[in-house]
Amino acid sequence: MVQLTMAKAINEGLRRAMADDPKVLVMGEDIGKLGGVFRVTDRLQEEFGAQRVIDTPLAESGIVGTAVGLALRGFRPVVEIQFDGFVYPAFDQIVCQVAKLHYRTRGNVRMPLTIRIPWAGGVGAAEHHSESPEAYFVHTSGLRVVAVSNPQDAYVMLRQAIASDDPVVYFEPKRLYHAKGEVELDVDPADAPPMGLARVAREGTDVTVLTYGAQVVTALDAASAAEEEGISLEVIDLRSLSPVDYRTVAASVRKTGRVVVTHEAAREAGVGAELVASVTERCFHYLESPPARVTGHDIPYPPAKLEKHHVPDLDRILDAVDRVLDRPNSLTGVEL
Amino acid sequence: MVQLTMAKAINEGLRRAMADDPKVLVMGEDIGKLGGVFRVTDRLQEEFGAQRVIDTPLAESGIVGTAVGLALRGFRPVVEIQFDGFVYPAFDQIVCQVAKLHYRTRGNVRMPLTIRIPWAGGVGAAEHHSESPEAYFVHTSGLRVVAVSNPQDAYVMLRQAIASDDPVVYFEPKRLYHAKGEVELDVDPADAPPMGLARVAREGTDVTVLTYGAQVVTALDAASAAEEEGISLEVIDLRSLSPVDYRTVAASVRKTGRVVVTHEAAREAGVGAELVASVTERCFHYLESPPARVTGHDIPYPPAKLEKHHVPDLDRILDAVDRVLDRPNSLTGVEL
Amino acid sequence: MVHTLNPTADPVTDVDDVARLLTPAGERVADPDLQQWIEDVDTAAIQRLYRDMVLLRRIDAEGVALQRQGQVGLWPPCQGQEATQIGTARALRADDFAFPSYRETGVVYARGGKPSDYVLAWRGEGHSTYDPFELHTATQQIIIGAQSLHAVGYAMGVQRDGGDQVAAAYFGDGATSQGDVNEAMVFASSFGAPVVFVCTNNQWAISEPVTVQARFPIAGRAPGFGIPSMRVDGNDVLACLAAMRWAVDHARQGRGPAFLEAVTYRMGPHTTSDDPSRYRDKDEVDAWRRRDPIDRVEALLRAEGAFDEDFAAQVAADADALAAEVREAAMGAVTRPALSIFDAVYAEPHTGIDEQRAAYAAYLDGFATEREG
Amino acid sequence: MVHTLNPTADPVTDVDDVARLLTPAGERVADPDLQQWIEDVDTAAIQRLYRDMVLLRRIDAEGVALQRQGQVGLWPPCQGQEATQIGTARALRADDFAFPSYRETGVVYARGGKPSDYVLAWRGEGHSTYDPFELHTATQQIIIGAQSLHAVGYAMGVQRDGGDQVAAAYFGDGATSQGDVNEAMVFASSFGAPVVFVCTNNQWAISEPVTVQARFPIAGRAPGFGIPSMRVDGNDVLACLAAMRWAVDHARQGRGPAFLEAVTYRMGPHTTSDDPSRYRDKDEVDAWRRRDPIDRVEALLRAEGAFDEDFAAQVAADADALAAEVREAAMGAVTRPALSIFDAVYAEPHTGIDEQRAAYAAYLDGFATEREG
């Protein structure tokens, strides 16, 4: 076991994946000498050379499109998108090619591509640097989508994503890049819990909190705070957003009967909508109150000085906990 | 009142909008002499000239990006994306520019852009020609999203979309292009029901069916069939997908207590997820059974010969009606 | 480099300003650049090219006929473009990798396509037919320009595993406006990737003349990206073969990407759904008919005494046989079972798909039971 | 046009192969193309350009300082690029429309920006500062290359309403790899739109040298799209002014788009978050220091006897005053109220936003009540 930041854990994941399989390539903007703007690819080019750690021209469609071609030639490209807000120029290649090539070719072509995206807000950044685009990919059939919340998962799930023969969009919460945690590097990714499984991050009995990424940390904080008021929250770290591990989710909801979903992304047709809909479909008769969503508002990501009003914090989660527990809350008596 | 196909009704909407306001422009691929691959822009170039009906180079990002510039110069561009599956190259311009410019500039810049998209399947087309990408736009804050289901709405809502100072993504169901209906062309769009309002397409008492676009027709067929079995369906044509008119929706759900949502798009984090989540949040205590979704599967759009297994038909809607009524249905006794 | 640059040509695109080895009348002419690349092409080889083009035209005619009869949903005719498709594709080695678009029926043919490969996707039986790894040919691309990047990536892969294959990216004149095609040139040039860009300038992108995309010759773009480029008569199969051999050789030698603009004409509608009478004159089509790529090879062979009745009859018989097979493949197609729509969404097990497949299976079962009951 | 085209230059990008009016040593030189465009530029005008550049450098230094002190979150230094930004922007008419990117502080300055306009967005108070219609300048773009299409669209609008304005699209060397910039050239050429593309080739895109984007001079790309192009010394404010006047005039006369590559250098880090020591040598930076755009104008003015103590003192005082205002604007900024995050999402009433605003207001009220109670 070693103490690593999440950024370093991902770096180790890349290093070991490259060492183990000569077909693994890393490509993106500024990932070579600079080691990426978050240093996630630090020293990889030194170690594996510029043929395997490729500084690309500044064009995201080009990066993903050439990665498709490399995959066709038998490589397993790991693509870095520099920031969440810069993935959109690659959207066509992701949606029409990466996601559909296996289906299009009736399984003849595999797309073992991993698309890493430094993700979400709360870091005081400029416009376009704090986006939460995960729902776009969750809605895209043919992709797998995961989001990590701690260094150990970051390490293992990255290796699993790279090993997967399916394309995986892998979200790395920027605000946890420097958070440290214990990491077991010598775990065999094939033996570890698959990336498709959710994890009960904290057991509880009164309310199930469904979340992922950096919000897991916020939810755990909320659970500690709630405990002081005698309320027991069960926090589920979904890890995989597509597919969702509904077995774990449903087991929890059947136990608690009350659900709060929280994420940073906008609410409308977001991942939270899918979670509430699926939980309602699967656990309707166990639900004591309507599931509540605590999400970013349906606004473009606001300026840094105001982002604290957008990214759900502990208090907004607790307010929703009150709501699903039918306790007084901010919406009590409010006519919307 | 005149009898018009939907394609012709949209054509008339464009014509009158252009005649009324010299700032309205139409642009896209093959919209000039050809009149568009669906003839929706038929004869407009003849009438208004090539400066206002602009055949553009073959590049969707370029089309939307230059439309943004035209809007900055005071024009009201109506952009045609040739098919649903070709909107993705423009995704970056739509998400990062069209949707956010008003917010970015604190209201100084308006984006009165209408993006018309021939939409969805059931027409036996080749790959990429039958997509239902609406959820991507519904999830994008800053856009308005509408979907039409009949010639009258198509005409009026298009004119409202063009008149709106906000960007509107306007979905035209291909499979209804040739369906005829009565159209009152002399209605003042400002007096007609706003495009943001839903419409009760058929009143009923037992189950609320929420839908939009071509599925409205399928849902109405299902309602007729159900009637024969003594079941009364209330069909709501949402018309606007963002924002959704929850006043109309909730009123219906409070009455029926049972909900079926149907659309062609994939289910995961689709518009149906949002509808189920919102209805559950707003009407939980009125719900007698969990809302059911009848949607496209979470697969890439399948080949034409198999699309009938993907696009929900009358029978699949009725099966879901049975489900929400707790009557025997295909999932009775099925362990998933 | 001079610091003031002016456009490389007048703002017109003269279709006769091309490299050529065979005139529209079928006369051999010399071209200093192309000559060397077809020195081995003897009369028998020209006969084979002729046969290829005739067979391709026949496949194409059959596609149109099948569409009229409702046997396929759509067909994108390639009539008029046979020399471009056959000439360039025949310059590739079997283990090179081609990235054609929807209209490159002739490329699929030349790469070894089976009769069913031409029609089953257009019939809506599947999104693709052949296995890309068997034909060393990607599925024909529908998203305009997207495949150009795949070809560059493939070529980057070749560089990385030490192969000597070449990737060939096919796209149209319209496609040159797409960001992807330009990014493909940037990446190819930046990495010196062994890729050949083949732009089929057939004068039209559906209803838009090439001048909407480019007021100057398309071949003039690549050099600005550092890519050598050639503008060639796309109705001259010898020129296409020669130019492609030059380009492929350039790439294979590790000298980086190359670009071809093949100047040709789409004789038919964009697809069988299209009505070109709305946007172009019959005169233009007639003029191009006089530049027919097959006729000029026939004239050449005749002049060389290599076009006798036997040969013509044999080619016609082969074309008939192939057409019959194509027709049979379409009409005899068996649609896959309903549940196959859930196949190959993912390569590995996926709980979401498994659940939806099971639910839909139960739904179909219910129907069966109802009908039985 | 010849049918075989070769790359326009050797595969290197020589930074001295540029059009120039003022050498690094500050000596005036003649250029046949540029000369005519600055005949009216007298010593007083050169003094004004000098002052502009000094003020800009001072704003920039203040931005860096404010970032170090935590008063702004980030700053993208433009040191070294003053001649490019001032020279080109000063060639525009007030009613032309500029489309700068994040690094073009000097363009915003030249267009009439206020002190607060430089810092409030980087401080995170808003995504933009000035009203684009007041400055005839779009919000500085962060998405690489996106603004190039907006500029072309704006220019198409000018064509359509009969104006004689010109749009100016600013972007970097890295941006030339993006599809959007290439599509912008396609559209501009196709419609003959009055737009000038200004590519600031500052040798770096964050950590990537320009050779990752282009192995051949960037200015060589535009001609392939039918757009005349000039490669100019970006550290020579006279050359930048002259070249931009040529380009703007070309566009304004209805002769279509024009392209400039201004060859300069980013002296500082990419942004204050960047550490250039990881990827580039001090020697390179030092070499460029000897080509400083301000020093060479100072040398010229001195040689012309137009750089006395009074002038220098006045410019320094102006720079100090401006810097103080910039600092004050940052430190005195008042963050907007919480509920303003719901403003201007839509231009017209929107039930969804109204509801979310009301819910969040109720939530904040609850807090207020809790604290009071």
Ligand SMILES: Cc1ncc(C[n+]2csc(CCOP(=O)(O)OP(=O)(O)O)c2C)c(N)n1
């Ligand atoms: C991204 C995208 N946009 C639009 C289309 C619709 N479309 C199909 S073919 C075509 C014209 C293509 O012209 P060109 O590249 O010249 O090829 P050609 O059809 O002439 O072979 C268009 C606009 C598409 N398939 N993909």
Ligand SMILES: Cc1ncc(C[n+]2csc(CCOP(=O)(O)OP(=O)(O)O)c2C)c(N)n1
């Ligand atoms: C679409 C997109 N991709 C990536 C980025 C991240 N990024 C910001 S600046 C930059 C480099 C830009 O280089 P260049 O165009 O040369 O401009 P310069 O910074 O040198 O002024 C990158 C990669 C971005 N802002 N937008």
Ligand SMILES: [Mg+2]
């Ligand atoms: Mg074409």
Ligand SMILES: [Mg+2]
């Ligand atoms: Mg740069």
